[in-house]
Amino acid sequence: MRRFLHLMASLVVTAAVAVFSLLPLYWIVLTSLKRPGTEFRLPLRPWPAEVSLESYRTVLGPGFEVQHAIRNSLIVSSAVTVGALLLAGLAAYAIARLRFRYRVQSLALIQLAGMTPPIVVIAPTFVLIRSLGLLSTLPGLILPNIAYSIPLSTWLIASYFANLPFDLEDAAQTDGWPPWQVFFRVMLPLAAPGFFSAGVLVFLGSWGEFMLALTVSMGLPEAQTAPVAIMGFTQAFQLQWAWVSAGIVLSLLPVIALVLLFQRAVVQGLTTGAVRY
Amino acid sequence: MRRRETTIALLFLAPAFAALAVFLFYPIVQTAIYSLFDLQYTTRWRQAAFVGLDNYRQVLSSRAFWGAMGFTLLFTAAAVALEFVLGLAMALATFWVAPPLRGVLRAIIVVPWAIPPIIQASMWRWLFNTDVGLMAALAVGLGLAERPPLFLADPRLAVLSVILAYVWRGSAITAIFLMGGLAMVPQHLLDAAKVDGARAWMRLRRITLPLILPTILVVLLFRTLDALRVFDIVYGLTGGGPGTTTETLSSFAYKFYFTFVQFGRGSAYALVIYGMVLALSLAYVRRILPHLRFR
Numbered sequence: 001m002r003r004f005l006h007l008m009a010s011l012v013v014t015a016a017v018a019v020f021s022l023l024p025l026y027w028i029v030l031t032s033l034k035r036p037g038t039e040f041r042l043p044l045r046p047w048p049a050e051v052s053l054e055s056y057r058t059v060l061g062p063g064f065e066v067q068h069a070i071r072n073s074l075i076v077s078s079a080v081t082v083g084a085l086l087l088a089g090l091a092a093y094a095i096a097r098l099r100f101r102y103r104v105q106s107l108a109l110i111q112l113a114g115m116t117p118p119i120v121v122i123a124p125t126f127v128l129i130r131s132l133g134l135l136s137t138l139p140g141l142i143l144p145n146i147a148y149s150i151p152l153s154t155w156l157i158a159s160y161f162a163n164l165p166f167d168l169e170d171a172a173q174t175d176g177w178p179p180w181q182v183f184f185r186v187m188l189p190l191a192a193p194g195f196f197s198a199g200v201l202v203f204l205g206s207w208g209e210f211m212l213a214l215t216v217s218m219g220l221p222e223a224q225t226a227p228v229a230i231m232g233f234t235q236a237f238q239l240q241w242a243w244v245s246a247g248i249v250l251s252l253l254p255v256i257a258l259v260l261l262f263q264r265a266v267v268q269g270l271t272t273g274a275v276r277y
Numbered sequence: 278m279r280r281r282e283t284t285i286a287l288l289f290l291a292p293a294f295a296a297l298a299v300f301l302f303y304p305i306v307q308t309a310i311y312s313l314f315d316l317q318y319t320t321r322w323r324q325a326a327f328v329g330l331d332n333y334r335q336v337l338s339s340r341a342f343w344g345a346m347g348f349t350l351l352f353t354a355a356a357v358a359l360e361f362v363l364g365l366a367m368a369l370a371t372f373w374v375a376p377p378l379r380g381v382l383r384a385i386i387v388v389p390w391a392i393p394p395i396i397q398a399s400m401w402r403w404l405f406n407t408d409v410g411l412m413a414a415l416a417v418g419l420g421l422a423e424r425p426p427l428f429l430a431d432p433r434l435a436v437l438s439v440i441l442a443y444v445w446r447g448s449a450i451t452a453i454f455l456m457g458g459l460a461m462v463p464q465h466l467l468d469a470a471k472v473d474g475a476r477a478w479m480r481l482r483r484i485t486l487p488l489i490l491p492t493i494l495v496v497l498l499f500r501t502l503d504a505l506r507v508f509d510i511v512y513g514l515t516g517g518g519p520g521t522t523t524e525t526l527s528s529f530a531y532k533f534y535f536t537f538v539q540f541g542r543g544s545a546y547a548l549v550i551y552g553m554v555l556a557l558s559l560a561y562v563r564r565i566l567p568h569l570r571f572r
Binding site for chain 1: 411534554
């Protein structure tokens with residue numbers, strides 16, 4: 001009986017959290033399925049009266065092409081993930097496995113850099129990107145985002161490296177392997193889960209990055225990422241919420257799928273920093 | 278041998294530090310320099326007039342700055358406190374519910390965190406719509422208001438709306454962090470206390486919370502740093518309005534940069550934010566420094 005009551009109470013608690021966490025998203029999905037033009041109609045119903053995919057057809061069609069922005073986001077986030085993991089992996093290897101003076105200090109400095117608010121760097125970065133001729137281009141977004149992603153990924157990968165045994169690495173060194181080979185052929189495969197977890201977080205982080213994306217894209221669709229495009233829709237179509245909602249749903253699909261698929265890696269990565277001290 | 282290891286380490290560190298130098302360290306210094314010049318975006322660097330601390334004097338004596346500062350601090354205090362209460366409740370719930378529901382609950386909690394803040398701002402704009410918004414319907418339905426409230430047009434409600442929208446995502450990440458801390462609390466301690474007759478509230482206050490205190494401190498610090506620099510949700514939800522009610526230091530600095538194209542004035546704003554953030558970050562790094570020991 002007690003067990004049954006606990007289960008019932010658990011269901012109530014889970015439902016309450018579900019309402020809090022998912023209702024806003026559900027509301028957007030609901031709006032996106034309304035026939036455009038009916039989104040301001042009363043009374044409000046918690047389920048769709050009729051399901052229309054017209055808004056999706058509209059935002060994927062000419063003039064909107066939200067898929068273009070999503071593709072830009074996919075390119076940017078993938079490139080940033082690869083770049084950041086490579087640079088952070090090398091740095092993390094030095095910090096966690098090699099003996100030299102100031103290794104603790106270099107990690108501390110990297111972490112300090114990671115806490116820089118974007119507003120402190122945005123103006124000179126804009127000037128720099130402009131003088132490199134990279135305004136309104138994807139590389140103009142990718143390069144700074146790699147730098148922004150290094151602190152978190154260095155932290156996660158170094159934490160993972162620190163818990164690996166030394167024997168394989170020592171054996172490879174005794175056999176006279178050069179350091180880069182030890183890194184790429186021994187350490188990288190061993191630390192794959194750490195890299196993976198860091199990679200998912202970097203991907204999500206750069207997917208959602210807004211201030212730089214807004215500034216560098218200069219309002220041109222060629223370099224608009226999904227968040228910038230959605231903000232543009234929101235400002236341009238104040239009365240077409242079925243369209244805007246459809247755009248939001250489409251641009252959220254990749255990230256929500258990623259988070260739910262790799263939930264364990266996400267939670268583990270996020271808590272690595274917070275629980276160690 | 279030792280010298281060789283140092284050389285290798287420096288080579289491995291060089292690419293990361295080069296990237297950080299170009300896109301973080303250099304811009305920080307450059308912003309500090311900008312803040313000493315009367316610099317318009319269209320002005321060539323050499324022609325800009327050096328004005329010393331004049332930008333800071335102007336900024337610190339303007340009502341707009343203190344308005345933004347006041348809102349940023351109020352926002353930070355309210356948001357971090359609310360996030361903590363909600364996040365802790367959700368984190369505890371994931372350990373309390375019957376085992377078959379734990380995975381489901383975790384998956385549900387993570388979802389708001391996955392949504393980028395700026396996209397969230399768009400979502401909440403629609404949810405806060407006065408005529409057909411979900412929040413207006415809820416407020417009237419629950420008897421909190423007689424007529425649909427003007428969430429984003431009424432100054433006081435706009436402040437509340439921005440905080441609520443931010444907390445929706447913030448409480449999710451707070452819960453995820455705290456779940457990590459809670460997972461490290463030894464179950465046998467809680468069981469022993471239970472056998473000794475300690476009630477749930479007692480166990481929470483005397484065992485769980487003291488044990489996860491280090492995690493709590495780190496979470497509060499991270500969330501404070503994030504709230505102090507808030508930009509996306511304000512930019513997307515209210516644009517700082519109505520008037521300048523919900524303008525934060527970051528959103529105002531951005532306007533100085535890219536709307537008024539006054540890089541000097543904007544940089545002064547940015548440096549004020551950086552001062553606050555840096556003080557907290559240094560305290561944090563100092564705290565973790567002794568723990569950063571490998572091999």
